Amino acid sequence: MLCVVVCLGSGPSSAAADLAVELCAAELPAGVVRVQTQQAVPQVTYARNAREILDQTGVRQEAVALGLTLTSVSVGMEVVLHRAQSQDGTIGCARPEIDITLSHASMEIMLASEIERDACVSALVLEHEMTHVAIERETLQRAAESLSAQMQTYYRDRILSGDEAQAMARLEHEFDQRWAPVLNALLQASNVRHAQYDARDRYGDKEACRGDLMRIARSIH
Ligand SMILES: [Zn+2]
Numbered sequence: 001m002l003c004v005v006v007c008l009g010s011g012p013s014s015a016a017a018d019l020a021v022e023l024c025a026a027e028l029p030a031g032v033v034r035v036q037t038q039q040a041v042p043q044v045t046y047a048r049n050a051r052e053i054l055d056q057t058g059v060r061q062e063a064v065a066l067g068l069t070l071t072s073v074s075v076g077m078e079v080v081l082h083r084a085q086s087q088d089g090t091i092g093c094a095r096p097e098i099d100i101t102l103s104h105a106s107m108e109i110m111l112a113s114e115i116e117r118d119a120c121v122s123a124l125v126l127e128h129e130m131t132h133v134a135i136e137r138e139t140l141q142r143a144a145e146s147l148s149a150q151m152q153t154y155y156r157d158r159i160l161s162g163d164e165a166q167a168m169a170r171l172e173h174e175f176d177q178r179w180a181p182v183l184n185a186l187l188q189a190s191n192v193r194h195a196q197y198d199a200r201d202r203y204g205d206k207e208a209c210r211g212d213l214m215r216i217a218r219s220i221h
Contacts (some may be wrong), residue, residue: 020086021161024093031095031117031155035148037140038210040104042069042133044126050112064217066112066203067125069132073140074105075185077175081160094160094167098151102144102183107133114216120209121216128203135193148153151179167178 048056054065080097109129115121160167206214 017091020091021093021159024084024086024091025095025159028082028093028095028159031152031158032097033100033148033151033155034098035102035144035151038101039137039140039143040071040080040107042107042109042130044111046108046111046113046116048110048113049220053110053112055127056110064220066115066121066217067129068110069107069129069136070110071107071133071136072105074103075183076101076103079171079213081164081167083164083167092161094164095158096124096155096160096167096171098155098171100144100147100151102140102147104136104140106186107136109133112220115221118209118212118216121213124203124208129155129202131197131201132194133195135190139187139193142189147179147183150182156160175204 050065053068054063056068056070057065059065078099081094082097083092083094085092110127111122111125111129115125160170162170203213208214
């Protein structure tokens with residue numbers, strides 16, 4: 001090619017650039033992804049009454065809610081980039097070592113203010129809510145295992161080309177676009193399990209706590 005002043009075809013051809021990236025990647029260790037979980041100690045509060053708790057559940061039907069567990073998950077990510085360069089220094093590439101922590105940032109068990117003075121009913125509802133806590137914890141753990149396996153497969157041999165800032169930007173973009181939706185779907189798997197458990201366990205029967213449970217429920221309704 002004859003270039004006069006400005007050569008539009010300048011720079012290495014893309015095939016040559018690909019080869020340079022491959023060569024530089026051969027020097028890199030395999031990509032690694034680890035995902036760990038951090039559990040929270042549930043905080044029990046009687047700050048809301050049964051009506052306010054029912055509003056939080058979004059259930060519109062005739063119902064009495066004496067307890068509710070709310071959790072939120074936060075995601076922390078730390079990345080170490082292992083980088084290499086082509087011999088002439090013009091092409092850089094990287095593979096990541098990613099450490100992700102999925103945390104239950106908050107876990108609140110709301111018990112209705114109406115049951116605060118009744119130790120027996122409180123214990124019954126708290127026991128029910130603790131199963132929801134267990135489901136949330138198990139779900140977080142399973143999500144971590146699945147996310148870890150999927151990301152490990154994806155990043156083990158993947159090559160991030162460009163400089164450090166470009167590689168980091170790509171990882172962040174991929175987490176938002178590719179992995180956050182995967183994580184959300186994994187966490188929402190608990191919805192069905194909560195519903196199944198609620199359909200099974202209704203805090204006990206009419207005789208629970210010598211009838212106190214039913215008396216309180218009726219007085220609220
Ligand atoms: Zn429940």
